[in-house]
């Protein structure tokens with residue numbers, strides 16, 4: 258079995274604890290207009306500026322194991338994307354091998370795949386997105402199905418260390434009604450999960466241009482004062498807000 262990725266590198270404490278080797282797997286089933294890795298979205302398309310590497314699972318395992326001395330401060334390996342679950346079977350095989358070898362493993366996912374929970378036993382950490390708690394809005398803007406994500410959240414909260422990432426985007430999910438839906442959705446998991454609020458940024462904008470794609474986001478920044486208000490609303494609902 259093979260895994261296809263478009264980027265890899267080390268970072269510290271950004272995609273899980275400690276020093277981590279992070280692979281960005283190719284392809285995504287969502288089409289978020291703010292995506293910071295547009296070069297990895299289209300599974301059927303690669304861009305000359307962003308080549309895709311295809312590697313056998315065993316070879317990737319060997320590469321990760323050779324990096325073991327670098328996994329300090331509780332570090333390990335993280336698979337992000339794109340969307341990792343597009344390569345679920347190969348990833349599951351690799352995660353199982355790594356977990357059995359004592360490697361700290363994490364994934365970052367949009368959490369929509371109906372078989373996502375199959376890989377929870379092989380994970381040290383799950384980072385999952387909740388882009389909105391409004392099913393219609395999620396589907397119309399990203400193509401994602403909220404119910405699948407909520408089903409996975411329920412299982413994850415009982416079985417794996419879970420951090421929910423929420424990008425806060427003006428005009429999409431930063432209104433009072435949006436925040437109310439978020440807090441109502443998440444409070445049943447208070448004391449079981451952590452939540453991180455991520456203010457909208459435009460880190461991927463130049464890459465959209467390099468890929469020949471149109472970046473359609475406008476007026477999406479959330480003022481710092483509004484971020485504070487939103488954070489306070491989550492906290493007053495008892496949600497465990499962290500910053501990584």
Ligand code: SF4
Pocket residue numbers: 285286287288289291292293294298338339340367399
């Ligand atoms: S789910 Fe993530 S990788 Fe996929 S399009 Fe949305 S932001 Fe990009």
